[in-house]
Amino acid sequence: MTPFFSLIIPLYNSGNTLDNALHSIRAQSFQNYELVFVDGGSIDHTLAILSAFRRANSSVHIQLISEPDNSIYDAMNKGLHMASGQWFYFMGGDDTLHSPDVLRQISDAIGQGPADLIYGNVTGADSQVRYADDHISKVLSRGIHHQGIFYRRELFTYTGNYNPYFAVAADYHLTLKIFCNESYKTRYIDLDIAYFGETGLSSSTFDYRFFSYHYRFLARHQALDKIEDRLTCLQKSIFCCLCLVKDKQSMFFAWRNILYYLTDTGVLSIGFKVKTFFRMIYWCLRPTA
DSSP, X not given: OOOSEEEEEEESSOTTTHHHHHHHHXXXXXXXXXXXXXXXXXXXXXXXXXXXXXXXXXXXXXXXXXXXXXXXXXXXXXXXHXXXXXXXXXXXXXXXXXXXXXXXXXXXXXXXXXXSEEEEEEEETTTOOEEOOOSHHXXXXXXXXXXXXXXXXXXXXXXXXXXXXXXXXXXXXXXXXXXXXXXXXXXXXXXXXXXXXXXXXXXXXXXXHHHHHHHHHHHHTTOGGGSXXXXXXXXXHHXXXXXHHHXXXXXXXXXXXXXXXHHHOSSSOHHHHHHHHHXXXXXXXXXXX
């Protein structure tokens, strides 16, 4: 029987937190799911935990591979191709589902009407900061945590794989494709879905490459009118372009984005455009420290 949910879990040396993640899954009142573990070649006790879990839960459909990967998004892409469920959910080895009824409540919400993507609230495991992206403007302008999102599997035929060029925000990039395409139905529900770990890459590293492109992406997908503060979004993308050239990172990409902002947007003054252009040149020519 095809599982309703595929829980795709990329792992690497997750032994210190994995037990809690697994416990939150096995405590679910809704049991029609499979687990897809994509381990990056852990050298701690991650695989021993998975082996014991598999023996103790023989009724659960479990898929597991353990091999080196190039990034977390490489691992997530492997999981996409392994998964067989109707709906996909991604969580890490340091994430936990918020309550034993999360999967049942999501299943009920799916049954209440057409949807291609359903999302809710997440909370930082350490900070206890709660994120409720309850308005499209929040999703498009500031980001969204993938631990709060359930995707109908057919969406990935449209989006394709996660793009590893965006080392930290490829999940946001992929999800934005869906929110910006009005052919797909997205639905927010006021449900606390998960506690997310705050020690991973996405919590400690900012993706200047993606956010240098963020405003241009929204413009290309005709979504700028859906965000409340276009100017702040534009200024953030320009700042990220400057940061990239200052650090001598993705310079061609940064220039491609900044030239779009300086020539194709009517909200910037001529003086600001000229100043920004020469700042880009300055940081390109200045040697790194």
